[in-house]
Structure formats: C-alpha cells, structure tokens
Amino acid sequence: MQPSEFLYVAQQLLVDTEAGLRTSISRSYYSQFLALRDKLIAKGYSEPTDNQSVHAALRKELVSRGYRSVARKLDNLRVKRVDADYNLTKMIIRKDANMAYGLALEIEGLARKL
Amino acid sequence: MSYTRLQQTPFKVDSSSSWIAPEEKVLQVSSGSVIFGQAQMLTYELFVAGGDFAWPLVYRTDAVGGYRLELWVPAGQEPQADSAVINASVGNRIPAEVEVFAYANNIETVLYALEERARKTFPGVRDFSLSLESDPEGDKLKYVRVTVTLDADEKSVLSALSAFDDWLLEVLPDEKLLLVSVGVDFAADAAK
Numbered sequence: 117m118q119p120s121e122f123l124y125v126a127q128q129l130l131v132d133t134e135a136g137l138r139t140s141i142s143r144s145y146y147s148q149f150l151a152l153r154d155k156l157i158a159k160g161y162s163e164p165t166d167n168q169s170v171h172a173a174l175r176k177e178l179v180s181r182g183y184r185s186v187a188r189k190l191d192n193l194r195v196k197r198v199d200a201d202y203n204l205t206k207m208i209i210r211k212d213a214n215m216a217y218g219l220a221l222e223i224e225g226l227a228r229k230l
Numbered sequence: 231m232s233y234t235r236l237q238q239t240p241f242k243v244d245s246s247s248s249w250i251a252p253e254e255k256v257l258q259v260s261s262g263s264v265i266f267g268q269a270q271m272l273t274y275e276l277f278v279a280g281g282d283f284a285w286p287l288v289y290r291t292d293a294v295g296g297y298r299l300e301l302w303v304p305a306g307q308e309p310q311a312d313s314a315v316i317n318a319s320v321g322n323r324i325p326a327e328v329e330v331f332a333y334a335n336n337i338e339t340v341l342y343a344l345e346e347r348a349r350k351t352f353p354g355v356r357d358f359s360l361s362l363e364s365d366p367e368g369d370k371l372k373y374v375r376v377t378v379t380l381d382a383d384e385k386s387v388l389s390a391l392s393a394f395d396d397w398l399l400e401v402l403p404d405e406k407l408l409l410v411s412v413g414v415d416f417a418a419d420a421a422k
Contacts, residue, residue: 188395214384
C-alpha cells in the first residue's frame, strides 16, 4: 500500500456530497503526510513517541531539514483537513476539495526532490 | 492611573471573546497568556472590553525573557469572580501559554503586515480575520490563523497562496514559520 493511493481516492471523491468532499480533503492530506513521513524516515527521521503531535513534528522536521516551502504547503493542506475533519458546522464546498487536491499535487511535485 | 494585578493567574478568555485594539480591529484569542519569543519590550497595549469597563492589557517581561500578556485592572475596580469581565471572558479551556511569532517587536506591526499582505495577495477578498487557534491534534500547540474569505477560482487561490507563502518564508525565521497558518474560505454566496 502506497500513500499515493490515497491521492487517487481523493480524486475519486471529488463529488458533490459534502461527506465525500470532506473525505477527499482528508485523503489528499494523508497522501502527502504519509509520503513525506516515509521519505524522512528513510533518511533517519523518527516519529515522536511522546504526546507530541506527529503532524506538527513532521512539519518541524521538514523545516529543520531546509524543506521550508514543503512544510508551509503541508500546513496549508492541514488547515483544510482540520476544517474538513473536525469543523462540521463549516460549509465545505467543491472548491475546498479541489484546492486541497491541488495542494496535494503541488506537495507531491516538491517531494520528488526530497 | 495605578493598576493592580488580577489575582487569577493566568487569566483565561474563551475563543468568543474579542480583544479590541485601539484602531478597532477585533482580535479573537483563545488564551490570555501569550509569550513572545524575543527579548525586546513591547509597549503596545490592547484593551479588553467587558461590562462597563475597558481594562488595558500590557505586555510584561516574564522570567524566561519572553513576554506575557497580562490583564491589569484599575485599582479599586478589581472584578469579582462573577463580574462582567469574568463572565465575558473566562471559558472552560485550560489556559496554555501560547507562543506567538514575533519577527518584529510590535505585534501591531506584525498583524498589520499580515493583513496588508493578504489583502494584496489574494484575489476576490471579501473578509479577513486573525485568530489564535488550537491544533486539535497537537498537545498545547497553538498558532495564528489568517483566514481569508474570498470569491475566486481554485487555481488563482492556489497561486495566491503560494505567493503568500513565499512572503512568509521571507519574513519568518524557521522557529516561527509554522506558527502562522493560512485558512482560505470560499465565500458562502459564491459557493457554486
């Protein structure tokens, strides 16, 4: 199972039901979070074992290794994902999901250089 | 006017409270304890509106060289536990010391810069707000969220977001880079 498979699912979920759009945003995020995490683990990164957020830790690690732009984009995608997963009173529309998918593609492109 | 320190430390405010700056910008915050990571005194004052009074909030140096946002109230007017300011301000949240970015020595400058840049960068801006947000998956992690509500297509928004990021990458040092998050909301009446 590869993280990129989540990105394919995200694309498939770009439909006009809000639950589908929210799930698409979430899959877009995880496709990149997991891919980046695996790349850094292959380069010696260890995920935190304490209460620290694995998401925050990964972004911080990206910054510390000089991948500042990737960290920013992942954070932008995270904001969308937090809204999609946790904020059910906020209206999520197709533009949101398209934007998240677009961000995931941008990150995927940058991640190839990692 | 002399001030006495509010006995409740740290002071708590909930996320619905508004802190109103002199120029009437409303800053929503989720904690009353804000640590600034650089060792220069901040002289900027915010005022919290509550009940019939407005009490100044001043930045003070804390023991570790950061800055703590404290609520000071005029002598003789210290609110009781059930007074208006407490009702208006104290929520159920556990107060956390919040580290906020500081690339300038004046928070007003920082916020102005964020707003000005966002308004210049994003297309179709309808609204703009700044808030302190909790990360639902981060222990005590909080960040400044810049929310831009706009009416534009996704492609131009992505391009603008990249441009805004480029600016943040330029002005924020590594340790502050992830303390500013950008949320893009599409205007509800344009949600087609």
